[in-house]
Amino acid sequence: EVQLVEFGGGLVQPGRSLRLSCAASGFTFDDYAMHWVRQAPGKGLEWVSSISWSSGSIGYADSVKGRFTISRDNAKNSLYLQMNSLRAEDTAFYYCAKDLRSSTPMGMDVWGQGTTVTVSS
Amino acid sequence: EIVLTQSPGTLSLSPGERATLSCRASQSVSSSYLAWYQQKLGQAPRLLIYGASSRATGIPDRFSGSGSGTDFTLTISRLEPEDFAVYYCQQYGSSPWAFGQGTKVEIK
Numbered sequence: 001e002v003q004l005v006e007f008g009g010g011l012v013q014p015g016r017s018l019r020l021s022c023a024a025s026g027f028t029f030d031d032y033a034m035h036w037v038r039q040a041p042g043k044g045l046e047w048v049s050s051i052s053w054s055s056g057s058i059g060y061a062d063s064v065k066g067r068f069t070i071s072r073d074n075a076k077n078s079l080y081l082q083m084n085s086l087r088a089e090d091t092a093f094y095y096c097a098k099d100l101r102s103s104t105p106m107g108m109d110v111w112g113q114g115t116t117v118t119v120s121s
Numbered sequence: 122e123i124v125l126t127q128s129p130g131t132l133s134l135s136p137g138e139r140a141t142l143s144c145r146a147s148q149s150v151s152s153s154y155l156a157w158y159q160q161k162l163g164q165a166p167r168l169l170i171y172g173a174s175s176r177a178t179g180i181p182d183r184f185s186g187s188g189s190g191t192d193f194t195l196t197i198s199r200l201e202p203e204d205f206a207v208y209y210c211q212q213y214g215s216s217p218w219a220f221g222q223g224t225k226v227e228i229k
Binding site for chain 1 (some may be wrong): 122141154156160163165166167168170171172174177178207209211213216219220221222223
């Protein structure tokens with residue numbers, strides 16, 4: 001079964017850091033680009049970051065650029081999101097998602113169930 | 122940066138009716154790199170359409186996508202009870218890969 005499982009979310013104070021992980025199974029992880037997408041409570045979807053199969057192409061939303069770092073370990077079938085200098089507006093449900101393709105994105109066809117990040121003092 | 126505007130914000134229809142959802146881009150989306158997603162309350166999104174008009178695996182043929190350039194449409198030919206949800210478009214033609222704000226399809 002194709003599956004993505006996120007973990008690492010929680011309650012964190014403003015200005016602190018958190019690292020999200022996403023464990024992939026049921027498919028050849030290093031054949032596909034991967035994404036992080038978030039959704040604030042009661043709001044729409046917001047693309048956060050993407051990484052190609054080789055980590056050679058990486059992109060970030062302007063809202064997180066310079067604070068968040070996406071990475072992957074193909075040997076461990078894992079995707080990561082290092083989140084630094086967290087702000088209250090980063091509070092959201094964070095989803096890990098698999099792309100249809102290896103490099104240039106085309107669509108996110110597999111999604112995890114998400115993990116909650118709450119930034120509050 | 123390409124901004125996607127979806128309309129209407131809410132669509133109130135009855136089961137069996139046809140739903141037409143619009144996604145308009147502020148600039149041309151290259152190579153029709155546009156996708157549509159469905160999200161039900163409390164669930165992760167599900168990919169419906171990619172490449173503007175290709176149905177994802179397992180998606181019923183009552184869902185269809187069309188359009189190019191700046192104007193794209195998702196059509197649900199006959200609404201089933203399980204189709205009442207929020208729908209998002211997303212473009213991949215130019216980073217950042219923004220989503221539209223969503224259209225809620227609700228039961229009339």
